[in-house]
Amino acid sequence: MTMLAGIGRSFLSFLAMMGAVSTFAGRAIFHAFAPPIYWRLLGKQLIAVGYFSLPVVGLTALFTGAVLARQIYIGTGRIGAESAVPTIVVFSITRELGPVIASLMVAGRVSAAMAAEIGTMRVSEQIDALQTLATNPFKYLVGPRVLATTLVLPALVLVGDVIGVMGGYFMATEMLGFSGSAYIRNTIDFLEVSDVVSGLVKAAAFGFLIALMGCFHGYRSQGGAQGVGRATTNAVVSSSILILAANYVITELLFAQ
């Protein structure tokens, strides 16, 4: 009986959590767009999330592109199709690896920072202080973060796409004996707009999830430093899992025949 009760309890708390996340998401979206918008805070977040994530995203994209080119070269070599390397590299990066890897890196950086900052504000009563100063914490804290991350992630991914393809290009031309002009021509000729656009759509969705999880766990944190630590961990783990799950769902929605 205790086992059944345990299963029931965890199922109920899962449902409660889903409800809480949905309500939170609804309020976050509403306050991200309903005036007044705190432009100063939005700008601050755009810089914190976008600009300062560039090194992380650029470096991971560079290495991923290079490794990808090497592995695809080995794989296609088995069936004598090495000339497909540029096409497969750009296809994989724009559709999958660009958005997913960039978002996972940003999730580690940004959702953790948001959960820690908002969590600390919660446990030190700063969120209560906001409310007593007639300021809606959703509008002041959550809205700008969610909006900024959703807007800026596609831009980051676009940069990551370009750098990733460049990583593949360097590997192919320097180590694998491809000619530079042929590599670029093959990259461009077989690239479709939908490859890039689908990746950017994913990026926007992932950006929303990253900020949502960071804010959600931070906002609900309780119990001092330990609580903030837990919120930070939960934010990174849940946003990473949600990114991968959402990636599956969006891919099915966009490309399933």
Add this chain to the structure above:
Amino acid sequence: MTEISKISLRNLQKRFGEKVVLNGVDLDIAPGDSMVVIGSSGTGKSVMLKCILGLLRPDGGTIQLDGNDIGTLRQRERNALLRHVGMLFQGGALFDSLPVWENVSFGLLGAGGISRRDAKDHAIETLAKVELDAPTADLYPAELSGGMQKRVGLARAIAASPDIIFFDEPTTGLDPITADVINNLILERVQELGATTLTITHDMASVGKIASRVAMLHDGKIIWSGNASDIDRSDNPYLNQFIHGEAIGPMRPDASTTMPKETY
């Protein structure tokens, strides 16, 4: 009580799960009064304050500020009301991402209609009233000592010239001398504004300094209230135990009275 109360609580109830924290609190604070609510740690003083401020939703009873039942107000009306209310938090609760002057002028900037330059000038004037100099305005809260943080918190609470001010343990965590300085500042600034105040504390030195009326909260109810001058002449055993700080008496401080926090 014939005149209209500035703050009025009627049968205020709040529980967290099984634990009943407030069990029918009745409290009236007349305009201009300095009410101090005392009680042991974990008796629900903070919960009562958070209910009045609208940070927690009570399970029952009514709260009136200036004759407005805050339970029935819409968000916009409540915000308008809050602009006449100041609050000094126990830990200061200063926004650590903002410099001191933006903390002090936060309410004014939020209300709009003031430029950042004017807001900063106003912040510096307000800081002077809590005896902090102009260069402090550009520091960040983390760069301040505990006593200075309390002063900035006080400056933020009085910046919008509120007519109701709440103080949550204004002297907790301060040395006796700094605590006395803060008490004096509170007294001066409140008299200057003519504000009505509600303070929760367990610091009897604070009570002696700033209270005009005192109420004692125990077991979720107000068990004694009266003029501050009558506090030593009461025959209430709970009150006597508390003001003399005795371990032996009707109250048995219980380790399990820690307050579960509400999830928002």
